[in-house]
Amino acid sequence: MNIAFIGGGAMGEAMLSAILDKELSQSQAISVSDINEARRQHIEHTYGVAVMSNNRLATDNSDVVVLAIKPQNLAEVMAELSGQLKPTQLVLSIIAGARISSLCLGLNHNCVVRAMPNTPAQIGEGISVWTAAADVTEQQKGWAGSILGTMGKEIYVDDEKYIDMATAVSGSGPAYIFLFMESLIEAAVAIGLPRDMAKELVLQTVLGSGHFIQKSGKPLAELRRMVTSPGGTTAEALLQLEKGKFSELLMQAVSAAYNKAKKLGG
Numbered sequence: 006m007n008i009a010f011i012g013g014g015a016m017g018e019a020m021l022s023a024i025l026d027k028e029l030s031q032s033q034a035i036s037v038s039d040i041n042e043a044r045r046q047h048i049e050h051t052y053g054v055a056v057m058s059n060n061r062l063a064t065d066n067s068d069v070v071v072l073a074i075k076p077q078n079l080a081e082v083m084a085e086l087s088g089q090l091k092p093t094q095l096v097l098s099i100i101a102g103a104r105i106s107s108l109c110l111g112l113n114h115n116c117v118v119r120a121m122p123n124t125p126a127q128i129g130e131g132i133s134v135w136t137a138a139a140d141v142t143e144q145q146k147g148w149a150g151s152i153l154g155t156m157g158k159e160i161y162v163d164d165e166k167y168i169d170m171a172t173a174v175s176g177s178g179p180a181y182i183f184l185f186m187e188s189l190i191e192a193a194v195a196i197g198l199p200r201d202m203a204k205e206l207v208l209q210t211v212l213g214s215g216h217f218i219q220k221s222g223k224p225l226a227e228l229r230r231m232v233t234s235p236g237g238t239t240a241e242a243l244l245q246l247e248k249g250k251f252s253e254l255l256m257q258a259v260s261a262a263y264n265k266a267k268k269l270g271g
């Protein structure tokens with residue numbers, strides 16, 4: 006599969022690296038266009054793919070054109086590529102907030118997939134939610150699923166509204182987890198644990214809990230009850246979290262991210 010990347014930043018590189026790792030394509034079949042010379046040098050040196058600063062040139066002969074630029078650079082890129090793509094070429098956008106209808110209009114192209122990956126994609130442990138415009142063929146959907154699948158799990162949805170929702174949950178989610186972990190480490194240090202030990206305890210608790218959820222197959226509430234003896238230490242902590250409206254706060258945070266994602270799309 007010939008793949009062109011417009012934007013070789015953090016997410017573009019994560020995808021490129023996963024595609025090569027999983028041997029979905031080869032370095033000779035990949036081109037990366039980026040306006041940033043340092044990024045071009047890094048990508049060329051690390052992956053041995055063709056790099057360039059001309060976005061239009063990069064898309065020549067590609068089956069899939071990945072849009073991995075920031076939302077604020079989308080208008081200029083769409084203007085450059087408008088009307089230049091063949092119907093057989095699939096555009097795969099990972100740009101937060103950019104709607105399929107705006108992408109089709111701006112690119113004057115109807116074969117567009119919109120996806121929302123997340124940063125654990127960088128180590129193949131991500132999750133991407135994606136949807137496709139009506140003109141995308143089954144073969145092109147297969148390409149999109151395979152590309153996103155190199156970075157972890159992928160879920161196809163037939164309604165675009167779920168992409169904005171996923172943005173607020175799995176897209177932004179790693180930041181919520183990191184903040185929770187940072188706060189738990191600070192709390193551990195505050196009661197007297199050495200910082201290194203606090204970090205190790207928190208990291209392994211989060212990793213172990215995630216695997217435990219997956220392997221046990223038990224409902225979360227049941228797993229929580231297993232740790233929570235009546236009148237015990239965990240019950241005391243959970244009471245404080247609920248007094249501080251932990252669940253309600255999380256509900257507000259996710260809702261704010263969802264509203265922001267919808268607003269980004271105009």
Ligand SMILES: NC(=O)c1ccc[n+]([C@@H]2O[C@H](COP(=O)([O-])OP(=O)(O)OC[C@H]3O[C@@H](n4cnc5c(N)ncnc54)[C@H](OP(=O)(O)O)[C@@H]3O)[C@@H](O)[C@H]2O)c1
Pocket residue numbers: 011012013014015016017038039040041044060073074075076078081082099100101121122123124176
């Ligand atoms: N990071 C995440 O967790 C995440 C998750 C899901 C989706 N996304 C989406 O992924 C997209 C890329 O994010 P990122 O974190 O990879 O951004 P990034 O690191 O800033 O990468 C974008 C790259 O594109 C370059 N660029 C800017 N304008 C360009 C143009 N006109 N033509 C070609 N290249 C251009 C940038 O160069 P300069 O740095 O010089 O501007 C930069 O190297 C965003 O739209 C974001 O919404 C990100």
